[in-house]
Amino acid sequence: MELILLFVALFVLLIAGAPVAVALGVSSLLFIMLDGLPNVVVLHNMVNGINSFPLIAVPFFIMAGHLMNSAGITAKIFAFARSAVGWMYGGLGHVNVGASVIFAGMSGAAVADAGGLGNIEIKAMREAGYDTDFSVGITAASSTIGPIIPPSLPLVVYGVIADTSIGQLFAAGLIPGLLMAFSLMVMVAVYAKLRDYPRDERFSMQLFLSTLWSAVLPLFTPIIIVGGILTGIFTPTEAAIAAVAYSLVLGLFVYRTLDRKRILRVSMDTVETTASIMMIVAASSIFAWILTANQVAQMFAESLLIVTDNPTAILLIIMLIVLVVGCFMETLAAITILTPVLLPVAMQIGIDPVHFGIILILNLMIGLLTPPVGLVLYVLAKVSEVPFERCVVATAPFLVPLVTVLLMLMFIPALSMWLPTAIYR
Structure with a gap:
């Protein structure tokens, strides 16, 4: 009975517009009071939830992304991507995707991509005569590459909750992220043919080398982060600190x-964002502890096995649940709630925790592009001055390539597992 009240209280608070952290914390406290547990359990689990060394990487990755935006480095990345792939038909659409891939190796957050690069990309595409809907749709879809290609804030949180190697998760996200980029570029090519979108400009080796030289130091950021982690020079936390130090050197002494x-403003933005993330993680930890202590994962597994014992069908049901939750809940909260429940079931049908982490995060990224939550859509609605409802319609066609990649990853585990297996196992 208390478990039913737990979920009812959570959804009532969310529907009423309460912040996610408040909804999770209040519903968990209500359960603990009804169950007769001491209130100190709440404090104990909140502290334990955020008392994790890998979580120190979160504020540093956030700060590195803010510093890149504030130092004007995103403009250099966009100019380089434009010179590299702008010569293709539908050129600025390809540039949009390419710039997101590069920026993904610096920020690790979809909202940072949408807010930082999005403004530059949509303005350039409008000036070049691209349809507003297409510009907004491809910008929204390409921003979801950020949390898949390392470094990734959601993968850090998942790694902590699932007690899984963050280095392996980062390695596992590289090929899926590139697959997402390729699928979106195929979609751009289709649109370019149907709508007769022009090339941005003919390829110029001189321009390419010029923009490469201008962006070469920022381009070293993902090499430092990813290369340092994969070669064992850095832990993910140390790589995040190195990224901040490198960003400061570029902004203060090079450019x-x-x-x-600006540094003070970036620091305050970082503190604000980190505080909201940590509150969600802390409140989610109480909720997840309640679910684990009451064997919700075991009950869920038993219920699924009653419906079907086919591993493929079970995986599809799990992913459908994640997709629905992702439409209504913030990504980090969804990770901390769903992982303790769904991961044991996934492992029971033979899915590796690293593989599960990648498909879980990609599924939740698709949720960022769907109403009613759709944080990326809200950011782009503000950046592009396009109504939210129109952003939803504009983004819908680009869900097709993303869902296709998700299905490929689900049924071809080697796409995500080959690299971490080759490096770590």
């Missing part, structure tokens, strides 16, 4: 676009 005021 000289950062000053005391």
